[in-house]
Amino acid sequence: METIQSDMQVLADSEQKNKMQSDRYNKFVACISPKTSLTKSLLHSFVFGGAICVLGQVLFECFLMIPNMTQKTAMTAMLMSLIFLSILLTGIGIYDNLARVGGAGCFLPITGFANAMASASIEFKTEGLVFGTSVKMFSIVGPVIVNGVVWSSVAAILHYVITMII
Amino acid sequence: MKIEIIHESKKKCNFALPTNKVETIKSGIKANQIDAFKNKKRQRGVIDLITPIYVVGRASFVGKKEKGGPLGEYFDNVVYDDKNGQNNFEQAEIQLMKDATLTAIKNANLQHSDIDMMLAGDLLNQLNVSNYAARDLSLPFLGMYSACSSFTECLIVGSAMIAGGQVDTAVCSVSSHFASAERQFRYPLEYGAQKPPYAQWTVTGGASMVLCNNPLVTSHREHADNRSHKGGVKITKAMIGRVIDLGTRDMSNMGAAMAPAFVDTLLRFFANTHTNVADYDLIVSGDLGKLGSDIASKLAAEKGVVLQKNYLDCGGIMYAHDQNAYQGGSGPACSGVVINSYILTKMLLGEYKKVLYLATGALMSPQSCFQGETIPCISHAVLFEV
Numbered sequence: 001m002e003t004i005q006s007d008m009q010v011l012a013d014s015e016q017k018n019k020m021q022s023d024r025y026n027k028f029v030a031c032i033s034p035k036t037s038l039t040k041s042l043l044h045s046f047v048f049g050g051a052i053c054v055l056g057q058v059l060f061e062c063f064l065m066i067p068n069m070t071q072k073t074a075m076t077a078m079l080m081s082l083i084f085l086s087i088l089l090t091g092i093g094i095y096d097n098l099a100r101v102g103g104a105g106c107f108l109p110i111t112g113f114a115n116a117m118a119s120a121s122i123e124f125k126t127e128g129l130v131f132g133t134s135v136k137m138f139s140i141v142g143p144v145i146v147n148g149v150v151w152s153s154v155a156a157i158l159h160y161v162i163t164m165i166i
Numbered sequence: 167m168k169i170e171i172i173h174e175s176k177k178k179c180n181f182a183l184p185t186n187k188v189e190t191i192k193s194g195i196k197a198n199q200i201d202a203f204k205n206k207k208r209q210r211g212v213i214d215l216i217t218p219i220y221v222v223g224r225a226s227f228v229g230k231k232e233k234g235g236p237l238g239e240y241f242d243n244v245v246y247d248d249k250n251g252q253n254n255f256e257q258a259e260i261q262l263m264k265d266a267t268l269t270a271i272k273n274a275n276l277q278h279s280d281i282d283m284m285l286a287g288d289l290l291n292q293l294n295v296s297n298y299a300a301r302d303l304s305l306p307f308l309g310m311y312s313a314c315s316s317f318t319e320c321l322i323v324g325s326a327m328i329a330g331g332q333v334d335t336a337v338c339s340v341s342s343h344f345a346s347a348e349r350q351f352r353y354p355l356e357y358g359a360q361k362p363p364y365a366q367w368t369v370t371g372g373a374s375m376v377l378c379n380n381p382l383v384t385s386h387r388e389h390a391d392n393r394s395h396k397g398g399v400k401i402t403k404a405m406i407g408r409v410i411d412l413g414t415r416d417m418s419n420m421g422a423a424m425a426p427a428f429v430d431t432l433l434r435f436f437a438n439t440h441t442n443v444a445d446y447d448l449i450v451s452g453d454l455g456k457l458g459s460d461i462a463s464k465l466a467a468e469k470g471v472v473l474q475k476n477y478l479d480c481g482g483i484m485y486a487h488d489q490n491a492y493q494g495g496s497g498p499a500c501s502g503v504v505i506n507s508y509i510l511t512k513m514l515l516g517e518y519k520k521v522l523y524l525a526t527g528a529l530m531s532p533q534s535c536f537q538g539e540t541i542p543c544i545s546h547a548v549l550f551e552v
Contacts, residue, residue: 022413022540029414029422032461034363090356099358106358115358123354126254140357 041103048102052109056082079110086111090118116140211405212438218400218551219325222335222378223274224510226503227266229344229370232495235485240507243269245370248345255345256294259372263288263299263341266372270337274376281305281376282333285324287316287498288341289368290350295341305337313527314424314453315407316340317373317502318546322404324377325548334379341372342497351417351532365418366455367491369484373502377401399513403439403549407431409529411542417535421458421481421493424526427543428454429465431524435547436471443471447518450509452501452525452545453481455493480504480525501525505550513552521550 059081063074089095095115099106106112117137124136138145227243243265250258263286271281284305286296293309300307310319320338327333345355347368353359381398410427428451436442443449454462459479466473484495484504505523512518526545535541 019413022411025412025426026414029419029461032464033419033422033457036360036363090358093356096356096358100360102358103360112358115356119354119356119358122356123349126256140353 044101045103045105047105048098049105049108052082052105052111056109082109082111083114086114087118090115091122095119113141113144116144211434213322213326213404213406215325215329215402215404217329217379218402219328219377219379220381221375221399221401221510221550222380223270223272223276223376224506225266225269225273225372225374226506227262227269227372228499228503231344231367231489231491232369232371232484232503235489236483237504237508240511241503242507248370255343255349256290259288259290259295259341259343259346260298260302262343262370262372263295263339263374264302266341266374267299267303267337267339270339270374270376274378276335276376278303278305281335281337283308283324283327283336284339285310285320285336286339286341287311287320289313289347289497295346296339299339299341312544312546313529314342314496314498314500315525315527315544315546316498317505318404318452318523318525318548321375321377321401321548322406322546325401325404328377328379336377337374338377339372339374340498340502342368342370342499344368344370344497347497361492362418363492364421364455364457365492366420366453366481366494366496367485368497369453369481369495369500369503371497371499371503373499373506375506399510399550399552401548402551403547405431405435405438405547407524407545407547408434409542409544411540413540415535415538415540417530417532417541419457420453420496420528420541421455422461423528423530423541424452424543424545425454425458425462425465427545428452428458428462428524428526429469429471431545431547432466432522433469433471435522435524443473443476446520446522447476448509448521449473449477450501450505450521450523451477451479452523452527453494453496454479454526455481455496457493458526498525498527510550513550516552519552523548523550 056078060074060078063069063077064071086095089098095106096119099112099115120139121133121137124132126132225243226241227245228241229248230244230246232238233241233244245262248258249255250261252258252261267284271278284300284303284307286300286307287293287310288295293311296309308323310316310323312319317338317340320340324336324338328336344367348355381400407427408430410430412426414423432449451459451462456479459482463473463477479494480501481494481496484500485491501523509518509521513521524545524547526543528541528543530541
């Protein structure tokens with residue numbers, strides 16, 4: 001019994017020692033690992049994200065020139081065109097190269113969402129239409145949808161309560 | 167009838183082991199084997215192969231990107247199509263492994279029927295690729311998994327089986343494929359995700375080596391080149407690694423996770439064989455990458471082992487700087503193809519005589535990493551000599 005207890009003690013001691021060693025090592029790794037340059041990432045995101053937004057604005061203006069086009073319909077048409085372009089570029093293997101440079105600039109606009117869905121459905125096509133494409137299509141964008149629903153519900157409730165009080 | 171037989175055997179057993187006899191047997195073991203055990207303990211952990219195991223055939227298949235790298239000229243077999251003429255990336259990898267295995271057997275001047283066993287490993291769940299390749303090759307098969315160090319694990323088990331006299335020939339194969347690994351461990355291929363600068367690029371390739379206890383069976387190609395040393399390259403020593411985990415959590419920074427495992431096995435190998443860096447012409451690590459090998463050099467230097475000119479990392483030399491591979495190659499095939507083509511060719515040319523090869527593997531699964539677990543790593547060592 002005594003030997004078991006002493007063994008446990010040794011194990012506990014070594015565990016503590018390991019934890020100290022691991023903390024030290026993690027600090028060392030964080031120090032030596034190369035980091036992405038913040039200014040460069042921000043600049044790239046600004047340029048790529050800005051370009052996508054400019055393209056959206058240009059498309060919007062073009063759609064408005066069509067007779068009998070309302071603002072709302074032009075907006076929808078512009079979003080659909082951007083999504084179409086994004087999925088097309090994903091399919092022919094260009095969008096991921098753009099996004100590798102553009103970062104958040106390519107990820108945040110609606111094009112990023114379209115890319116995430118399209119890439120997952122292309123990737124898992126080999127597992128069939130039901131268990132591959134349909135199931136895995138939301139594997140990346142799932143969190144976006146969940147968070148979108150949850151936080152917009154919270155916002156709606158807050159809005160309702162605040163208007164009731166005021 | 168049956169009851170009687172059991173009864174009889176029990177009786178026999180009781181008669182055969184009277185108490186005083188047991189004691190004599192025990193003391194006999196003590197007297198004879200304590201010395202042997204003590205002698206063994208000096209080289210604890212080192213697998214000292216009684217008969218050297220010869221590398222009689224080898225083959226390495228690589229993808230387009232690897233062929234375009236600095237070692238491109240050493241790779242004979244290139245697969246330019248990502249899908250290797252198959253329907254999907256997993257099948258492409260299965261085909262890669264089958265091609266590599268069959269080519270290695272052919273290069274060894276052996277027939278399919280001469281091979282006694284196949285040891286294979288890859289990165290996919292349930293050793294998917296190895297199992298299907300073994301199904302199609304219909305050889306006696308053991309699946310080996312220690313992530314990117316699977317090749318050393320195959321070599322160790324294969325040579326130990328041959329040295330133990332259980333089999334005469336064994337073929338060891340590994341494979342990895344960028345697209346299939348990416349899908350299992352990371353994101354879909356076309357998804358626009360940025361990788362951190364310390365990430366690594368999974369090598370598309372398949373490597374296979376035929377081991378034999380008979381040096382006379384040498385590769386056809388090596389004979390034709392007329393450069394072959396007597397008997398060719400052989401495996402003389404090996405060491406099984408310990409699982410080392412220094413608590414890194416970042417799945418992208420595998421070099422940092424694996425470096426301590428590499429240093430641990432390296433130091434244990436040196437201590438238990440009473441050698442040091444200068445005794446080897448080359449020390450090869452598997453796929454630590456540029457960052458990982460820097461960390462490994464620093465960790466080793468802390469323990470008084472200076473890794474300089476005679477140290478190289480297969481992942482670090484796999485791709486050129488402009489190939490966008492971040493810190494370099496990874497995957498079981500990474501060190502496999504480099505050892506099979508670049509290192510062994512140079513050994514046969516007489517440039518290196520003693521090469522210590524330590525592949526490293528990160529034994530993580532994405533699920534446990536998301537659950538907050540750290541990354542356990544392992545590194546096995548194999549000593550090649552000409």
